[in-house]
Amino acid sequence: MPQTAPTRTAQSCPQCPIRHSAVCSLCGPSELAELDAIKTYQTFQAGDVIAWAGEPQTIVGSVVSGVATLSRTLADGRRQMVGLLLPSDFIGRSRTQVAPYDVTAATEVTLCTFRKRAFDEMLDRTMHIERRLLQMTLDELDAAREWMLLLGRKxxxxxxxxxxxxxxxxxxxxxxxxxxxxxxxxxxxxxxxxxxxxxxxxxxxxxxxxxxxxxxxxxxxxxxxxxxxxxxxxxxxxxxxxxxxxxx
Amino acid sequence: MPQTAPTRTAQSCPQCPIRHSAVCSLCGPSELAELDAIKTYQTFQAGDVIAWAGEPQTIVGSVVSGVATLSRTLADGRRQMVGLLLPSDFIGRSRTQVAPYDVTAATEVTLCTFRKRAFDEMLDRTMHIERRLLQMTLDELDAAREWMLLLGRKxxxxxxxxxxxxxxxxxxxxxxxxxxxxxxxxxxxxxxxxxxxxxxxxxxxxxxxxxxxxxxxxxxxxxxxxxxxxxxxxxxxxxxxxxxxxxx
DNA sequence: CGTTCTCTTGACTCATCTCAAATCTGGTGG
DNA sequence: CCACCAGATTTGAGATGAGTCAAGAGAACG
Incomplete structure (x- = not known):
């Protein structure tokens, strides 16, 4: 697997395509400025692994464009995708160290990533990010359950x-x-x-x-x-x- | 399905068996008192339906004892369970009207239910409940994904x-x-x-x-x-x- | 234009489902 | 205490949908 280093670029929040649906969507101008100060854009090529299951978590952030997948693998190699990450979806867990899933770029993927420590601190100070994260997590949970119906019965x-x-x-x-x-x-x-x-x-x-x-x-x-x-x-x-x- | 009316009882929070793991676990004494004022205990018999998919949501609250299930049914009757609710798990969605799942008591189940309106207002005022709800939802999401691996590949x-x-x-x-x-x-x-x-x-x-x-x-x-x-x-x-x- | 990877198709196998019947269990009334 | 019943569980036999193995056809890429 030819793991290329991600490309880094910059872009400002107000004209961000996922401004109104991502984890930052409830934030006001001052919170947005705070986020702006701790963010970095990274672009991955199709096939690149963004994070390995069980490895220490290095990335938290939003998918800006492209499609990434979450998957788990059994000891003997059987593999099941457990999440599909589309623009505005959030990658990574705040306040924890290891991700239990492989995160892979299915197409070219650009992420808006945050410095983890600073992001966690912001979570503690403001309630807007956490609130949005809850909404998004509930939506993911509904999607996962719909998917369970598909896997189990279709x-x-x-x-x-x-x-x-x-x-x-x-x-x-x-x-x-x-x-x-x-x-x-x-x-x-x-x-x-x-x-x-x-x-x-x-x-x-x-x-x-x-x-x-x-x-x-x-x-x-x-x-x-x-x-x-x-x-x-x-x-x-x-x-x-x-x-x-x-x-x- | 002999739907018996749920039994209502009372109990105080400090000696509640799920005090330290439920949605209220991050709450301090004053918040706990607020919750205490809007709660009602309800007990359902094994087999009782607690909520129907698609019906207006009437219940939000925690499982105190017993086991309840979340399930979805396809038009032709195929049925897939999509969640298992154990003591301290939360039932219902704040800020929405309809639940997309059937909730059924698998054993005798006692719930600590809250008046929905009052609960939603509390969510807006304090961050402790919302924070705990996010933790719990992330755990549910992990469980759902583990379950997807089971359904798809085992x-x-x-x-x-x-x-x-x-x-x-x-x-x-x-x-x-x-x-x-x-x-x-x-x-x-x-x-x-x-x-x-x-x-x-x-x-x-x-x-x-x-x-x-x-x-x-x-x-x-x-x-x-x-x-x-x-x-x-x-x-x-x-x-x-x-x-x-x-x-x- | 090969080379290599992805995708399609065929033939066969096997795990799970379907349909059917037997057996067990717990509860009820005599 | 026992016989009986209804529902839950187990077991059997056969059908079938999806997997496995193997080969061939297309696409992508240098």
Whole structure:
């Protein structure tokens, strides 16, 4: 694994793309200035490991752009992704030393990182960061539980369809569009990453994508670009409650 | 489902069994008095539904004794447990209206519930409750992710062994003992609840327990009481990193 | 244009599920 | 105290979805 050193750059908070959804989103101007003083931007290449499970925690900060993954590995090499980190998501734990997960860049990833000590001290002084961190952690917990339902009870085909729904929705949200018939997007994950995400093997992922393609549920252009001609059809395939169930 | 009305009782905070681990554990005497004023104890019978997914949220509070479960159900009835609520765990979400999960009493459960409005106001005024809630939510997130690894990558036999390890550890912690060879405990879950927890069918749960019994890994006395003659052996069967990996 | 990696497809195996029946357990009323 | 019942659990036999192993087809890259 060719671990390249992260690139460091600078950028100011007010025009930050994640200003209104990241851990700093409840902060006022003075708190923002404090954060500004302790932050550094770092960019990682796709495939780079940002943090190893069990190693002392060196990084806390937000994903500014790109996709990173959290994963755990069993002694014999079986691997399960347990989190997907998208722009504005927070990496690392305040007030603890070791992360129990591998953090890996799935695409090129830029992070806004904070000096850990200074960040922890700010947490103690202000309640805005901590409050936002709680909201975000609760959202992560909901996502993790939705994911548990997928892992425990869905078929391979439903898992693939569910993943496509998630990526389509996120992509639409990022571009401030509605998901609808004919949406196109690029998969930010390799087949292997998809398999790790869904608790499947690469071969099964590949077969189920082919099956959905043959059934006309998705159209593939090359191996990463997807078009969904009928989004409702994809939703049906995902196995989720058809009538929306809990609208979120 | 014979839904009995919960029993209401009273108890004072200082001698509360979960005083030092619940959401109130960082609170000082004055905050504790405030909480005391807005709390009510409620007891539910095994099998009672404490909250339905999608219904307006009526309860926020802590589990004082007993075991409750969080679960989600797919349109066609497939069911996955997504959380196990033990004494001191917090039920409900502040500042939101609907819970996305069914909350069910697995055993007789006593809750220390708070008036929602008053509780939310307290959250805004003090930081101790919110801080503790963040710690607890992070712990829940870690547990959820560990669980995802189990659901996505472990075999049925490993899943059963893992569950037994978890229950044995929790039971030992509750009685302030070490887990060791010869530990005994009672399973707080039916076979069906175990199946929902592990993403299996009850038949597979039953078969794997029988297999572990025949292999001498566990001894069963009746259907709920378990003895583990060799805890290390059970750990091996759980598939987790043998050398402890991340010691937590 | 090879080389190398990723992805797809095929053939076969096996773990887990499904359907069905037998057995056990705890509770109830006689 | 015992017989009986309903629900929970165990066990069996067969079906099947996903994994494994192996090979071939595409893409990406120098």
């Amino acid at each position: 078929t391979a085909r439903e898992k693939i369809a569910s993943l496509l729904v998630i990526v389509a929705r996120r992509d639409a949200a990022l571009h401030r569009r509605e998901v609808g018939n004919g949406v196109s997007f690029r998969l930010p994950l390799t087949r292997e990453a998809m398999a790790d995400y869904l608790g499947l093997t690469i071969e099964t992922v590949s077969r189920q994508i082919s099956a959905l393609r043959k059934a006309g549920v998705v159209e593939m252009h090359g191996t990463r670009d997807v078009t969904i001609p009928d989004f409702g059809r994809l939703l049906d395939e995902s196995g989720d409650d058809a009538d929306g169930g809990i609208v979120s | 075999t049925a036999r490993e899943k059963i062994a893992s569950l037994l390890v978890i229950v044995a550890r929790r039971d030992a912690a509750l009685h302030r003992r070490e887990v060791g060879n010869g530990v005994s405990f009672r399973l707080p879950l039916t076979r069906e609840a175990m199946a929902d927890y592990l993403g299996l069918t009850i038949e597979t749960v039953s078969r794997q327990i029988s297999a572990l019994r025949k292999a001498g890994v566990v001894e069963m006395h009746g259907t709920r009481d378990v003895t583990i003659p060799d805890f290390g052996r059970l750990l091996d069967e759980s598939g987790d990193d043998a050398d402890g990996g991340i010691v937590s």
